[in-house]
Amino acid sequence: KIQENVAQIYPFLKKELFLSYQEEDLNDLVVKTLNEFAEQKMICLDGNKLEINQSNNQPLVLLGRTITETLQRYSIAMNLLVAYPELGKSDLEQKSQDIAQRLGRLHGINAPEFFDKGVFTAMFNTLKQQEYLDSDGNCDKKKTQKFAKLLFTLLYPEVKLTIEESIHQ
Structure with a gap:
């Protein structure tokens, strides 16, 4: 679902923010980003299930504010x-x-x-x-x-x- 949502929004962000990622690379980029968030203990990944780590959600809140x-x-x-x-x-x-x-x-x-x-x-x-x-x-x-x-x-x-x-x- 996250990958689907990113794919829908990305063309607008790409145009406005002059981003260079190609649409066909988005799924891999989303997976890498989510894995990094998990590595940083901001989220917990369990298969296709994702949960925000409430004790370490401040970095996600700050990232969210940028967009x-x-x-x-x-x-x-x-x-x-x-x-x-x-x-x-x-x-x-x-x-x-x-x-x-x-x-x-x-x-x-x-x-x-x-x-x-x-x-x-x-x-x-x-x-x-x-x-x-x-x-x-x-x-x-x-x-x-x-x-x-x-x-x-x-x-x-x-x-x-x-x-x-x-x-x-």
Whole structure:
């Protein structure tokens, strides 16, 4: 499941963060990373079962914080797309940026890239490349809903609630 989730999110991270790993190498990379986390006693691996070592979870929390705002931004855009699949690219970019600004004000996010329209523009280009949107801007609803749902599972409940409320205002 972890490998599946990483494979779904990675194309967006790769584009935004200029990562060099190829998609076909991700499964091995995930296994190596999980093995290293186990070696560092941050997680316990037992076959396909993974448990976080609660007595040594601080490094994982810190690692998670490095990607939280990016996942929030992706979640805004994907959930907007699910709610309003008929909106054009520029309207989706603008609404995403507006919600990101609101989220930033309410949750103390000050990073300029969080609200940057260029970041949303790049994300929507990746949506087309990954076939969430076709060349005419039509949304693959099932695929988009699946990704939006995954992203929501990775967010803090209060952030998720803010995004949901902002989308439906």
